[in-house]
Amino acid sequence: MIMEERAVPPRVVAAERVASEAGFKKSCIPEVGRLLRLAAAAKPHGIIAESGTGSGVGTAWLHSGLGAGARLVTVERDQELARRAANVFADDKRVSVLTGDWRLLEHHAPFDVFFCDGGGKRDDPQGVVELLAPGGLLILDDFTPSPYWPPRFSGEVDELRLFYLTHPALDATEILTTPASSAVVAARRL
Template identity: 40%
Template sequence: MSAPNEVPPLVARALDLSRRRGFITATRNETGRLLAALAASRTGTLAELGTGCGVGSAWLSSGVAEDAHIVSAELDPKLAEAVQDLFSDTPSIEVTSGDWSALEKHAPFSLLFVDVRDVKRSVDLVADLMEPGGIAVLDDFTPSYTWPPIYEGRVDVVREQWLTDERFIAVEVMVAPDASVILATRV
């Protein structure tokens, strides 16, 4: 296992691809370590919506159990191909070209990393993809210390929906002083 300031080799390769492709918003290491820890507790099928350069999937892979499978969808076909090449020696990861719906055939998921803004806004869509007890991880929130949650001077209705939907037990977790995720377990 790598030290907290180091990243696993596959993550390092995905971060390198991200830099070469000009992506500056890859999954943060703090979120990645959380993904790895959660993946270690899961079996079955794990998924990432919004592959980008594969950083999130690489973090999931660094913690996943041997019998688990990771699927990921990337909208850009050329980028999906580059990430498939990146993961060619990692049989537990399957990258497909397409939007989030390309992964529906793999559902239900025991862990779902949602890094796509439009999907994050649809609790119903994500709920339908999850197995009972499955965990959805929603990325890219700025911590809010009030209720209702406020972002840029307005009620953050997306966060409010996730934290109050009866199909999930959800919590906002800070991963850094300027970043948080929502963990939502399907009941």
């Protein structure tokens, strides 16, 4: 299949360059990035958060959908990565790049969008849900699609995925981001 080359926002290109310079290989893929942009654009006055900035690629996708009245806060525990990523957004006062553990985000909650990508997702899933505002959107990527219910990974029930997909405070679903990868997208009930 011939895929059309889709445009990538300049700031994403800049953050990808930072990743390459830093040897960082865990940036989100463009398919996830477009989902992040959509979520940020749906909350034009919202507080948008990300745990695990990396080099700022996901942050840059979120930024590409950021409303004039919105704010974006992201946290990275690797000091050097956080410093490099902060440079990508130095000209925009709506963006804060924090250095430290993901729990620093708690001071900025509740969130209208939360891309939970480094810290929280596995170690405190209930804490992640509690950081969402009513109607707030949660995005978790890097799952492996499963044809089974409950979802399985490596032959075992994927309890973490199941937690998010069946949480009573969430309306949640799993979507394919590529044929081989999926994301959980959820909205916190009012």
